Structures are given as structure tokens and as C-alpha cells.
Amino acid sequence: MAKVIVVTSGKGGVGKTTTSAAFAAGLALRGQKTVVIDFDVGLRNLDLVMGCERRVVFDFINVINGDANLNQALIKDKRHDNLFIFPTSQTRDKNALKREGVERVMEELKQQFDYIVCDSPAGIEHGAITALYFADSAVIVTNPEVSSVRDSDRIIGILASKSRRAERNEPPVDVHLLLTRYDPARVTKGEMLAVEDVKEILSIPLLGVIPESESVLRASNTGTPVVFDEDSPAGRAYVDAVARFLGETREMRFLKPERRNFFRALFGRA
Amino acid sequence: MAAGNMVQGALFTVMVVRAANLRDSAFESDLAQQIGRSPRFFQNAPVVLDLRGVENLTEASEFETIRDKLHALTLTIVGVQNAQPAQLEAAAAAGLASFAPSASTQPRGAGPGAPPPAPKARLVTATVRSGTQIYARGSDLIVTAAVSPGAELVADGNIHVYGVLRGRALAGASGDAAARIFCTRFEAELVSIAGSYLVSEQMPAGVRSTSVQIALVDDQLTISPN
Numbered sequence: 001m002a003k004v005i006v007v008t009s010g011k012g013g014v015g016k017t018t019t020s021a022a023f024a025a026g027l028a029l030r031g032q033k034t035v036v037i038d039f040d041v042g043l044r045n046l047d048l049v050m051g052c053e054r055r056v057v058f059d060f061i062n063v064i065n066g067d068a069n070l071n072q073a074l075i076k077d078k079r080h081d082n083l084f085i086f087p088t089s090q091t092r093d094k095n096a097l098k099r100e101g102v103e104r105v106m107e108e109l110k111q112q113f114d115y116i117v118c119d120s121p122a123g124i125e126h127g128a129i130t131a132l133y134f135a136d137s138a139v140i141v142t143n144p145e146v147s148s149v150r151d152s153d154r155i156i157g158i159l160a161s162k163s164r165r166a167e168r169n170e171p172p173v174d175v176h177l178l179l180t181r182y183d184p185a186r187v188t189k190g191e192m193l194a195v196e197d198v199k200e201i202l203s204i205p206l207l208g209v210i211p212e213s214e215s216v217l218r219a220s221n222t223g224t225p226v227v228f229d230e231d232s233p234a235g236r237a238y239v240d241a242v243a244r245f246l247g248e249t250r251e252m253r254f255l256k257p258e259r260r261n262f263f264r265a266l267f268g269r270a
Numbered sequence: 271m272a273a274g275n276m277v278q279g280a281l282f283t284v285m286v287v288r289a290a291n292l293r294d295s296a297f298e299s300d301l302a303q304q305i306g307r308s309p310r311f312f313q314n315a316p317v318v319l320d321l322r323g324v325e326n327l328t329e330a331s332e333f334e335t336i337r338d339k340l341h342a343l344t345l346t347i348v349g350v351q352n353a354q355p356a357q358l359e360a361a362a363a364a365g366l367a368s369f370a371p372s373a374s375t376q377p378r379g380a381g382p383g384a385p386p387p388a389p390k391a392r393l394v395t396a397t398v399r400s401g402t403q404i405y406a407r408g409s410d411l412i413v414t415a416a417v418s419p420g421a422e423l424v425a426d427g428n429i430h431v432y433g434v435l436r437g438r439a440l441a442g443a444s445g446d447a448a449a450r451i452f453c454t455r456f457e458a459e460l461v462s463i464a465g466s467y468l469v470s471e472q473m474p475a476g477v478r479s480t481s482v483q484i485a486l487v488d489d490q491l492t493i494s495p496n
Binding site for chain 1: 396397399400401402416418419420421436
């Protein structure tokens with residue numbers, strides 16, 4: 001049975017789209033047939049991060065409205081056969097997301113895929129609620145700072161009260177914490193919340209910690225999900241997180257400040 | 271004119287003076303002071319003399335003395351209550367009526383029938399997330415998990431939190447000043463009892479992250495260790 005994963009946070013700019021792209025690609029690399037959907041109607045970004053912006057013809061809203069069929073709108077990723085992108089409309093707004101239409105599309109996607117990753121817009125309004133409504137699992141993207149933690153807490157509460165599982169009294173949405181833009185050096189200096197602090201406040205299982213890394217920005221700008229960059233600590237952290245999501249046990253990495261290499265420091269190339 | 275129109279029932283609010291207090295020498299001056307604060311309210315006000323716990327006052331002349339004393343304070347005795355037979359006779363001779371003991375001066379006994387069941391406390395076992403408000407109407411509220419910042423607990427009775435309290439807690443929301451807040455780890459943003467409140471900035475630093483109870487003492491919201 002296909003599983004619907006929502007990537008959400010409440011707060012904007014914490015890394016939802018980057019995570020959606022990396023997570024979907026990571027699942028595909030693990031042999032799971034995966035589609036990643038952009039729910040941020042009107043602020044279409046996922047296609048850029050996935051590097052398929054020049055191939056968008058039809059979008060999510062076209063399919064909801066019956067102007068196109070699903071297979072006309074799905075874009076197959078060039079790097080991996082298991083990976084598909086379902087872009088959204090840049091010209092419409094979130095009110096175009098009609099729940100019945102979304103439900104019909106979701107049911108159709110479930111016939112074809114193992115995992116459906118929903119990239120939620122920021123906020124707690126209609127767009128975000130629609131993105132999380134059909135979720136079986138949720139990845140709560142949180143930055144190690146107090147405002148992000150509070151917004152994550154809010155969205156966890158909404159998942160527990162407004163999702164379809166909650167409305168139907170089914171087992172609750174399986175919620176996971178993903179801490180992004182983590183900078184161990186700044187945590188040591190007390191400028192950033194530590195993993196333990198965030199875990200304690202949100203009290204949900206930790207899926208992974210993604211270190212702050214230049215490779216993330218580079219990946220976004222070149223339209224390559226960061227998991228495809230094997231040299232990047234962030235990419236490897238996402239690979240770990242996906243493995244944990246699939247039930248593997250992996251030790252948490254990147255929690256301590258990187259030790260600077262003595263020789264590199266000596267030659268000024270650190 | 272029909273007889274029915276000549277006598278009608280009516281209800282009045284009458285103050286009660288306890289005769290036992292009259293023996294206290296300070297009582298008269300205290301009463302005079304109170305009357306001095308709102309003289310209009312007490313001007314020729316009717317009062318009833320409560321004889322509970324008083325053994326003497328069996329002569330009409332004694333009642334006349336009290337009547338004069340109170341008259342000097344602008345009060346007019348109209349009757350007595352809780353009188354023994356001899357006292358009642360003397361009071362009648364002094365022209366005072368007999369009043370049935372009023373409900374407010376009677377000791378409260380168990381009424382007929384079973385007492386109403388105590389309201390059951392509302393129990394919450396899952397983390398109370400930011401943005402959630404829980405209201406225990408007419409009862410206590412018990413939370414056995416953490417309360418996140420931005421969450422709000424409201425109860426007409428007491429609030430108990432067996433977890434970290436990081437949000438807001440408002441006990442005695444309908445005005446019960448005897449309500450309290452109990453918490454095993456206190457990091458609240460705001461606490462309130464019967465409308466008096468403290469924000470975290472005003473709380474003493476030493477109580478943070480400790481086990482506390484919060485009560486209203488002399489109209490002051492007081493946080494004390496458990």
C-alpha cells in the first residue's frame with residue numbers, strides 16, 4: 001500500500017522543499033517508486049530544486065480540474081527511473097486546491113507509487129492543511145531556533161487534530177523530527193538550540209540531523225537533490241534519515257563540530 | 271377597600287447586629303467608624319438583634335438601653351432573632367418583633383437528599399501543543415504530559431501538570447480565588463488565578479524548572495516550592 005508523507009514545518013524558509021526533494025530522491029535511490037508533489041500553489045519552487053523547470057507543461061491544478069490527466073503532468077526525473085515530480089501551478093493560488101480533487105489525484109497516485117511525498121507550503125492555512133490532510137507520515141522540518149520549534153509544535157498539534165486520520169479516528173499520523181541547518185560549532189557556543197533541547201520540547205522521534213552545509217545551496221541552485229552529492233555531509237545525512245525512515249538503525253552523525261585539519265589550517269585552505 | 275389590599279407580604283434586606291458583640295467595648299466605636307464611612311446607607315436603617323449565645327437580656331429595660339445606644343448610631347432596632355422564651359417576652363414588652371432565624375445566620379446543615387456528585391476533573395494525557403486551548407469547565411484539569419509554549423490551559427478549578435509546563439495556565443477562571451496550580455516542572459509563560467496573573471518576566475528566577483504550587487495569598491499570586 002502506498003504511503004503518503006507530508007514534509008511540513010509551519011514556519012517558512014526552514015528547508016521543506018530541499019528536504020522534500022532530497023527525501024524523495026533518497027527513497028528512489030532505495031528502490032522505492034516515489035513521486036514528490038508541490039503543494040505550494042502560486043509559489044512553485046520544487047521544479048527548480050529538482051531541475052525540471054523547463055519541462056513543466058501541465059500541473060497539479062490542471063489535473064485537479066480535469067484539464068489534463070495524471071500522466072501528462074508527471075515529470076520523470078532524468079537521474080533516476082523511480083523518481084517523479086508533480087509540479088504545481090505558478091499562476092493560481094491555494095484556494096484552487098479542492099479537497100475532493102486532491103483526494104481523487106492521491107488515490108490515482110497510490111495505484112502507481114510506493115511513496116507520495118507532499119511538499120507543504122509554510123503556514124497553517126488552507127494550503128498547508130490540504131498538504132497534510134491525507135498524510136500517513138509526517139516529516140517535521142525544524143531549525144534549531146525557538147520560533148521554528150514553536151511553529152513545529154503547532155503543526156504537530158494540527159496533524160493530530162485536522163488530518164484525515166484524526167477525523168476518522170484512525171491510528172494517528174506517524175510524526176518524525178528532522179532537524180536542518182544544524183551547526184554544531186554554534187551549538188557549542190550557545191548560539192543555537194542543541195538537538196536534545198529540540199527533542200525534549202517536541203517529544204517526537206528524531207529522524208535525522210542535517211548539518212548546515214554550502215552544498216545545500218549549491219544543490220538548490222543547480223537543481224540537483226543534495227542526496228546525489230555523495231561528498232556532501234548534508235547529502236549523507238539525508239541518506240541516513242531515509243534509511244531510518246525505512247526502519248534501519250543508523251548512528252547520528254554530524255552532531256559534533258568538525259575538527260579542522262591541522263595541515264589544511266597550516267596552509268590556509270581550510 | 272378589600273382586606274387583601276391592606277396587608278401584603280414584602281421582602282426586605284435588614285442588617286443583623288450580634289448582641290454578643292455589644293459586650294465588647296471596642297464594638298461601638300468600630301461600628302460608629304463603619305457608619306461614618308457611609309452615613310447615608312445607615313441613616314435610620316432597620317436592624318435585627320441576634321441573641322445567639324447571649325444568656326442575659328431578659329428584661330425589657332435592657333432592650334431599651336440597647337435601642338438607645340443603636341439609635342445614637344442612627345440605627346433602629348425592629349426586632350430580635352434566635353431569642354430564648356424569656357428574652358422573647360422581654361423583647362415583646364420593649365415593642366420588638368420576633369424574626370425567624372435567617373438562612374444566612376443558620377449553620378449550614380446537610381440538605382435533604384444525596385449531595386450532588388463532585389465534578390470530575392478533566393484528564394489530558396497527550397502533549398498539549400502550541401496553539402491548543404483546553405478548558406475544563408466547572409472542574410479541575412489534570413495534564414499528565416508536557417504543555418508546550420503557546421498552549422493554554424484554562425480551568426474553573428485547580429490545574430495539575432505532571433510534566434513540563436511551558437505554556438499558560440489559568441486556574442479559577444470563573445473567579446474562584448481558592449483555586450491553585452500545581453506543576454512538577456515549572457517553565458510557564460503565564461500563570462493566572464481568578465484573574466490575577468504573572469508573566470514569566472515577573473516570576474522569581476529561582477522557581478524556574480522546579481516543582482511548584484501557585485496560590486492566591488492576600489490577593490498576591492504566590493509561587494512556592496512543592
